Amino acid sequence: MNRTIVGIDVGTTKICTLVAEVHDTGKVNILGVGLTPSKGLDKGVVVNIDEAVNAIATSVEKAERLSGYRIGTAYVGIAGRHISSLNSRGVVAISRPDHEITRTDVARAVEAAQAIAIPTQREVIHVIPRAYIVDGHEGIRDPVGMAGYRLEVETHIVTGEVMAIQNLIKSVERAGVGIDDLVLQPLASGAAVLTEEDKNRGVVLVDIGGGTTDIAIFIGGGIWHTVVLPIGGAHFTNDLVYVLHTPHNTAEYLKLKYGSASPTETIPEELDGIDTDTFSPGERQQVSRQLLNEILLSRAEQLIEMIGAEIRRSGYEGLLPAGIVLTGGSAQLPGLEELTRDLLGMPVRIGVPGNLTGLAEAIDSPPYATGVGLVRWGLRHGLTTTSGHPISEQSQGNWKQTYDRFKMWLREFLP
Numbered sequence: 001m002n003r004t005i006v007g008i009d010v011g012t013t014k015i016c017t018l019v020a021e022v023h024d025t026g027k028v029n030i031l032g033v034g035l036t037p038s039k040g041l042d043k044g045v046v047v048n049i050d051e052a053v054n055a056i057a058t059s060v061e062k063a064e065r066l067s068g069y070r071i072g073t074a075y076v077g078i079a080g081r082h083i084s085s086l087n088s089r090g091v092v093a094i095s096r097p098d099h100e101i102t103r104t105d106v107a108r109a110v111e112a113a114q115a116i117a118i119p120t121q122r123e124v125i126h127v128i129p130r131a132y133i134v135d136g137h138e139g140i141r142d143p144v145g146m147a148g149y150r151l152e153v154e155t156h157i158v159t160g161e162v163m164a165i166q167n168l169i170k171s172v173e174r175a176g177v178g179i180d181d182l183v184l185q186p187l188a189s190g191a192a193v194l195t196e197e198d199k200n201r202g203v204v205l206v207d208i209g210g211g212t213t214d215i216a217i218f219i220g221g222g223i224w225h226t227v228v229l230p231i232g233g234a235h236f237t238n239d240l241v242y243v244l245h246t247p248h249n250t251a252e253y254l255k256l257k258y259g260s261a262s263p264t265e266t267i268p269e270e271l272d273g274i275d276t277d278t279f280s281p282g283e284r285q286q287v288s289r290q291l292l293n294e295i296l297l298s299r300a301e302q303l304i305e306m307i308g309a310e311i312r313r314s315g316y317e318g319l320l321p322a323g324i325v326l327t328g329g330s331a332q333l334p335g336l337e338e339l340t341r342d343l344l345g346m347p348v349r350i351g352v353p354g355n356l357t358g359l360a361e362a363i364d365s366p367p368y369a370t371g372v373g374l375v376r377w378g379l380r381h382g383l384t385t386t387s388g389h390p391i392s393e394q395s396q397g398n399w400k401q402t403y404d405r406f407k408m409w410l411r412e413f414l415p
């Protein structure tokens, strides 16, 4: 069955709205892309609602115009330092006389896993069942129909600050779009760039964007660890502003045109000088490419060290044979892939969203991993509804209603 799914990646650098026609077989046909520079966000979090609403509305309008669809609801990515996650186990007894496990038992077990103390200023974003244990037998992916006395579920629970969540919801809703679901950005990116084999073997997804670096660790097909680090491409650019004394736009231009984090690259003297502007109008200066790259290299080393520390902190360091998949706009910095491999001693590759048709060539690169992943998330975990309508129809979504549909959503989660 074909249906339409919309994903909105509210990033720190850009807002990207995708309208896609999807099929149960996993086919994703991109009908519309609405790309606009982000406003009103800092390190992945909405800090100015009016600016964010305008930017989101512009991106949505562009995608509507291109696709000929009126967007009613969308899957929306969430990130920011306020996100935290934990693993929790839920246990229930199977009371039916024949001891057959039903979907209701699974839902009860997942609910039991949520019986943890969550501070009042925090809200649950995801409760993701990872694996089930029936009468002590571990690693069961779908217990429905099995017989047993005791059902346990291992879940990954992601929470965020109520205010940060509400500000994002408000911004999207004020831009005229209801929310199908909020999806943690690294989980969305993972849905776009990781293979089933990566996730089964053990892999670290690292999405290095403009404001944040989002990490998700998958093992045995399930999600075990998620974290959002408040460092991204903007820090690389800001370092250039401070050390080279160039305006921000110039620093960003220099980074994209000449930047590299390759530790072995040496620039021949005759190619080293770049003529650029300064903070004083009309005044020019020569900037050294070698120095430019040293600045980027030292920030890259710091970020990779933080990623390594996070992998060690997770406790799953030895369980990740598929290594690290880097994605997000900043993963495109030349030399970063090799540097990560050298510093962390793990296999590293750049993850690009694939298996797309339609306007695929516009978005088959790392910055669009989250946007494409939101659509894939909707296809895999969403209700079988459509979130786009041919222009002339209008639909309004409601976040609370969506949240109340959790149990139906859970049903979709089971393999």
Ligand SMILES: Nc1ncnc2c1ncn2[C@@H]1O[C@H](COP(=O)(O)OP(=O)(O)OP(=O)(O)O)[C@@H](O)[C@H]1O
Pocket (backbone or CB within 6 Å): 010, 011, 012, 013, 014, 015, 038, 043, 044, 079, 208, 209, 210, 211, 212, 213, 232, 233, 234, 237, 252, 255, 256, 259, 328, 329, 330, 331, 332, 333, 334, 366, 367, 368
């Ligand atoms: N070739 C490149 N080399 C280095 N950096 C790059 C390159 N291309 C893009 N970037 C950087 O990628 C960043 C934007 O990435 P992306 O579009 O993934 O961010 P975002 O999703 O808006 O932000 P976030 O996910 O952090 O909220 C910018 O800082 C930009 O400078």
Ligand SMILES: [Mg+2]
Pocket (backbone or CB within 6 Å): 009, 011, 012, 185, 207, 209, 210, 328, 370
């Ligand atoms: Mg991003």
